[in-house]
Amino acid sequence: MGFSSGWAMAQTEAEPPSPDSTSRGTYALVAYIGGGMSRFVGTAGSPPGFNTSINRNSPSGTFRLMWHPDHLLRVGIESGWTGFYKYKVQGGTYTAKLNHTATPILIVFSMPVTKRLSLFAGTGTYLVTSYLDYVGKVQSSAFSLGFMASAMYVVPLSERVSLAGEFKWLNARETKDTSLSLQLMAIWKLYQW
């Protein structure tokens, strides 16, 4: 099979091994970079007894580095940034603002299920950060165990570059933050051996 058409095929099946039983197929290091919008679907905490307006929509971005071996299961690491929610509170003469965001740091597995559709699942930690502006400003962070799952539809543009749309579920378990995200991804095969 020619190298130039091998990239699309590699999404769906392993490279056939050579007749020599000790040889392997092609390995590749693939980078995914993308961004889009996320919608917070969990319960957004807010202080009791106040008039609060909550914004659940935020931008989000992903960076992922995957190892594509010569079989279906791929593994890699993912990071990025997502806003979960922000709110504004009016109480008496005071206005308070809070912004609640996270940086995921995950180990991710993926598997192509059709020629262009791949599923991803991962676990790791989220660095969750809150930015409070109320009688002073405070930025504080905590780590939260978390998960991620997504489905990605890939459109190859060339031998090394593809575009993809990804629908993603992000869950920081300990802080009970969950969002759904739709992102446009650029995929670049960095290296192959």
Next chain:
Amino acid sequence: MESGKNGKGRWNTAVFVMILWLVVSGCEPKYEAPVPTAAWATFDSPKAVPLNGVSRTFMEGVYTVTDGADQFGEQVALKWSYVTSITDTTYYLSVFCAKDITYFVCAGKKFNNSLIFNGYWRKVINAETGIARFTINDQHGATQLLSGSPQIGKGDIVLEGKWGNGDAVPANSVVFSYLRPLYKSKPLEIVGQRSGGQSSDHLPVAENSIGMIRYASRLGSTGIEMNVRLTSDGIPVLYHDNTLNLSLIQKNGLVGSIEDYSYQQINTFVRLIDGESIPTLNDALNAVVYSTDIRFVVIDTQYIGTLEAVRQLQKEYLQKALDIGRDIQIVIGLPSEDKVNAFLALPDYASAPALCELSMEDVHRTQAVVWGPRWTLGTQDAEVAQIQGEGRKAFVWTLDDPLYVDQFVNQSNFDGILSNYPSVVAYYHYVKQ
């Protein structure tokens, strides 16, 4: 080659499905143990009136469980406690069981010639709970208890009761028959951690809250250990964990340490899991002195820094307790070397009561009134005798396993036990002979 390729594909798919399952199974089951709704027409009728102090005192004791032992064990200990408010004092009857770390909390009234009790039971090892109701009729002790000077012996008081599950009307029989008085020969300080109990045990009130301070004696505590942190503006507040987290507080969007936030920010935004505000140490000591029968407090500082603010409040509330005739000990906990150093930096440390968890040498250095070693070091009979010979006390921590509680209560000479399950300590102490 074809079957090898298919085998690889199946293996890959199986592994990926397992990973996906792990992600999905990250969803946590939610446990709750809400206090059952205990409305009882008889108990709530105008004819049911409060019990007097004599009735309450004389019915305290060790009881044999003649019906319901499979659920609550072979014997139980009954003890009254109280909380006060500005207008009222409310008395509660607690029943302490060894089996499954079970306890009952009931209120009691006189109804015609009987004594009636209404409340609930709870097994702390799980989330099982339900309504409990008891009656002492005139042939089984009510007449004696309502007289001015009861003479109570074995079998003279029988509490005939019913228990149920959740909010269901109780229908299962439980009977307690009086055996003997509670053990009172040598007092034991039963110190409930986290101001009485842990939020993770799904108790009716949050840990380290005013609610828990008022609830602690119903759990068997005669003393409590409070965990104290400082806000960014130096206000001591009660909070145990390093970070604001959803096992202790309701969700509010804030993360990180209490120390990152000012008291005003904490008080505005943060609510404990039962909806209460995080109390200041001032509020907490105020509640202990003026609202409860708690007689021992350990202030366990969770932060690194000066103990000045804590010391000032300790002095203030020791004086307040003295002024109203309350016999309370309030000690500063010294669990580590840096806490000892902070304590020794206090200009008046020599007159500041403390509980030192380190060596005997550190006890002498800090002039601590209580030595508090951990239970894993054993009963340490010789060391305990030495400390007591110096006029100090010896408390052991943290005893939670009923097996070891039984051992330490019956075989050691400690003056106090710190536990997350004070009801178990109360049981083994009060049933001693």
